[in-house]
Amino acid sequence: MPSLWMIAGHAGHALAAALLASLAILTSRRFGRLHEGRLLVVALAVTALWSLRHALAGVLRVDLIADGVAETVRNGAWLAVLAYYLRRRPDGAGAHRGRQLVLVALAFLLSMQLCLDLVIGEGASVSAALLPVFEASWLLRDVFALGALVMLHGLSVRREETAGARREIWVGGAMALMWAYDFNHYILAWLLGGPVEAVAPMRGFVMALATVLLVVGLRTDGTRRIALSRTVMMRLVSLGIIALYVLVVVMAAMFSGEIAAPLGRLTQSAMLFALAVSVLALMPSASLRSWLRVAISKHLFAHRYDYRALWLRFAANVADNAEETVPLDERITRAIAEAVDAPAAALYLADAEGRLACARQWRWLERSTPPEQLAPELADEMARRGWIVDVAADWPRYGAMLPDWMRRSADAWAIAPLIHHEQLVGAILLAQPPGGRRLDWEDLDVLRVVCNEAATRISEARSRAALAEAQRFDEFNRRFAFILHDLKNLVSHMTLLASNAQRHADNPAFREDMVLTLRETASRMTELLQRLGRPGAPPRETASMVLGPLVRTLAPNWAAGLGLVEVTGDAMRPVRGDADSLSRAMAHLVRNAIEASPAGRIVQIMLSEEEEAACLRVVDRGEGMAPAFIRDELFRPFSSTKADGFGLGAHEARLLISAMGGSLDVESRPGEGTCFTIRLPFAAKQAADTPTTGSVPARKTG
Numbered sequence: 001m002p003s004l005w006m007i008a009g010h011a012g013h014a015l016a017a018a019l020l021a022s023l024a025i026l027t028s029r030r031f032g033r034l035h036e037g038r039l040l041v042v043a044l045a046v047t048a049l050w051s052l053r054h055a056l057a058g059v060l061r062v063d064l065i066a067d068g069v070a071e072t073v074r075n076g077a078w079l080a081v082l083a084y085y086l087r088r089r090p091d092g093a094g095a096h097r098g099r100q101l102v103l104v105a106l107a108f109l110l111s112m113q114l115c116l117d118l119v120i121g122e123g124a125s126v127s128a129a130l131l132p133v134f135e136a137s138w139l140l141r142d143v144f145a146l147g148a149l150v151m152l153h154g155l156s157v158r159r160e161e162t163a164g165a166r167r168e169i170w171v172g173g174a175m176a177l178m179w180a181y182d183f184n185h186y187i188l189a190w191l192l193g194g195p196v197e198a199v200a201p202m203r204g205f206v207m208a209l210a211t212v213l214l215v216v217g218l219r220t221d222g223t224r225r226i227a228l229s230r231t232v233m234m235r236l237v238s239l240g241i242i243a244l245y246v247l248v249v250v251m252a253a254m255f256s257g258e259i260a261a262p263l264g265r266l267t268q269s270a271m272l273f274a275l276a277v278s279v280l281a282l283m284p285s286a287s288l289r290s291w292l293r294v295a296i297s298k299h300l301f302a303h304r305y306d307y308r309a310l311w312l313r314f315a316a317n318v319a320d321n322a323e324e325t326v327p328l329d330e331r332i333t334r335a336i337a338e339a340v341d342a343p344a345a346a347l348y349l350a351d352a353e354g355r356l357a358c359a360r361q362w363r364w365l366e367r368s369t370p371p372e373q374l375a376p377e378l379a380d381e382m383a384r385r386g387w388i389v390d391v392a393a394d395w396p397r398y399g400a401m402l403p404d405w406m407r408r409s410a411d412a413w414a415i416a417p418l419i420h421h422e423q424l425v426g427a428i429l430l431a432q433p434p435g436g437r438r439l440d441w442e443d444l445d446v447l448r449v450v451c452n453e454a455a456t457r458i459s460e461a462r463s464r465a466a467l468a469e470a471q472r473f474d475e476f477n478r479r480f481a482f483i484l485h486d487l488k489n490l491v492s493h494m495t496l497l498a499s500n501a502q503r504h505a506d507n508p509a510f511r512e513d514m515v516l517t518l519r520e521t522a523s524r525m526t527e528l529l530q531r532l533g534r535p536g537a538p539p540r541e542t543a544s545m546v547l548g549p550l551v552r553t554l555a556p557n558w559a560a561g562l563g564l565v566e567v568t569g570d571a572m573r574p575v576r577g578d579a580d581s582l583s584r585a586m587a588h589l590v591r592n593a594i595e596a597s598p599a600g601r602i603v604q605i606m607l608s609e610e611e612e613a614a615c616l617r618v619v620d621r622g623e624g625m626a627p628a629f630i631r632d633e634l635f636r637p638f639s640s641t642k643a644d645g646f647g648l649g650a651h652e653a654r655l656l657i658s659a660m661g662g663s664l665d666v667e668s669r670p671g672e673g674t675c676f677t678i679r680l681p682f683a684a685k686q687a688a689d690t691p692t693t694g695s696v697p698a699r700k701t702g
Contacts, residue, residue: 013203047074086099317334337363346360358370388417566602578660581656
């Protein structure tokens with residue numbers, strides 16, 4: 001009864017036969033008219049029959065054809081495909097003649113193999129009489145597989161990037177997998193005097209895996225390219241190293257088993273202990289991993305770096321993570337170091353005088369602490385030339401500029417400048433990567449790109465900080481300008497009060513009004529001082545208020561004895577707003593209207609209600625304003641037609657009204673007068689249940 005291992009091998013052959021037959025049908029439909037397609041269809045069909053023969057022979061005990069003959073025909077079909085691919089190679093005549101000689105030799109080996117297969121026949125077992133014939137057959141198959149693998153190397157040489165070229169690579173990979181396993185299978189059979197039971201059944205699964213490569217190669221349309229990434233290749237190489245380790249352990253165990261006890265057991269234990277110690281010593285080695293990555297990139301890829309993965313990793317490291325509080329300079333230092341596999345780095349930033357001072361260290365060894373500053377001559381040289389300093393190679397040129405610490409330490413590898421708009425922002429000192437390597441053109445290109453991006457990020461961060469500081473100063477200056485404007489109005493009140501005191505000082509009512517005015521002025525000045533020292537004060541909360549009573553109460557304050565004010569109309573529906581903000585805005589508008597009106601003319605304050613808002617109009621009969629002045633100058637701060645004006649009254653009034661959710665419009669005609677219209681939306685019903693008339697006290701005019 002066959003073992004479970006043999007049954008699994010027969011299942012693998014059955015799977016491979018089904019896949020190969022399906023692929024042969026698809027290939028005949030797609031490439032059947034091409035010579036390449038016909039060769040592939042024949043090779044796929046013959047290989048499918050070979051796998052089917054193994055599956056039927058193992059399960060049903062049916063032998064359709066001799067095993068050796070079927071395998072020889074299979075190899076011949078694939079050799080024809082290989083010869084066709086090699087003939088299309090754009091090489092010289094000498095290379096073609098050399099390949100033709102090797103192909104003829106391989107064909108001769110197949111003919112000799114076919115003769116041996118016919119001599120052995122089907123069902124013959126390995127016996128003492130036939131052992132030399134079997135050994136010759138195994139040796140011929142080994143030589144053929146080795147020669148075919150050598151010829152397959154010609155397909156791996158770089159050529160133009162076309163769909164046909166990529167198809168050749170995938171088909172060649174499938175043939176390489178098939179013949180490489182055959183080589184190991186038959187070399188073991190030749191050395192051990194017979195097929196190895198643990199190796200032979202796996203040929204079906206190997207053929208199924210090769211079929212997957214064929215599917216990928218024959219289904220490619222030239223628009224999509226499938227390639228192994230560096231990460232996958234690193235994993236595959238690691239798996240290969242692990243497999244090699246297991247093989248060494250098995251061979252060591254087999255070798256020590258041939259030695260008589262107790263010396264054999266001692267030898268076995270010593271070899272296994274040495275292997276275990278070697279693995280434990282090499283696995284954590286950063287130098288070994290770095291060397292392995294460099295070797296893979298050098299021999300299996302066109303470039304050392306995977307630039308797409310490198311840039312994505314650099315952008316992710318530099319990006320600001322809201323969940324972390326890592327400073328920008330530390331993120332940049334780490335990102336540049338990891339981009340070129342440097343184990344440590346130190347970032348130097350230029351100050352206002354152009355000196356490069358150490359701003360951040362990342363994983364730098366304590367035994368070789370980098371200097372706090374770089375020489376000014378080195379900073380000037382990097383700013384002027386923009387060159388990256390290779391510490392080892394450029395020491396004769398920059399030795400006098402580099403600190404003595406670099407001469408004593410072997411950790412320093414390179415110094416790269418960070419330049420933004422031809423200005424030196426900083427520089428970064430990088431430690432020697434594990435394994436030690438010299439700077440090459442790829443390192444230089446990567447460092448230039450990432451350092452330019454880092455310089456841009458640092459410059460942007462500095463610009464944002466400077467802008468934030470300028471905005472704070474701007475906010476302070478804006479508040480100071482508004483306060484100065486209010487102080488001017490208060491000074492006008494006090495000047496008017498002093499003028500009237502000379503005439504009405506003996507009037508008790510005037511003295512009472514004067515005390516009230518002084519108290520209110522002092523309170524107002526205290527509030528202005530608080531506003532000046534309270535940056536970023538939150539806006540006042542709005543409340544429900546009724547404009548009619550509030551305006552009639554505050555109108556005398558807005559005139560402040562400068563002119564006559566008449567309130568007409570009414571507005572009794574509550575609106576949302578702040579009484580103090582409305583009072584300040586109206587004071588600006590009424591004062592401007594009085595100053596624009598002829599002496600003795602009345603300024604009208606008209607109340608009304610519209611569909612969705614209450615209206616408050618300030619109307620004067622003064623000189624009026626031109627449309628261009630209203631559009632370009634009226635609400636622009638620090639633009640005033642008055643000699644002693646600040647140009648902030650209308651600007652602040654609009655800001656105050658907008659903060660309450662209202663609007664301020666103006667209509668004016670030269671020679672006819674001006675009308676400012678304030679619209680405040682009505683309050684919601686819930687908020688209108690408890691309306692107020694404001695909290696700004698009234699006072700008499702002096």
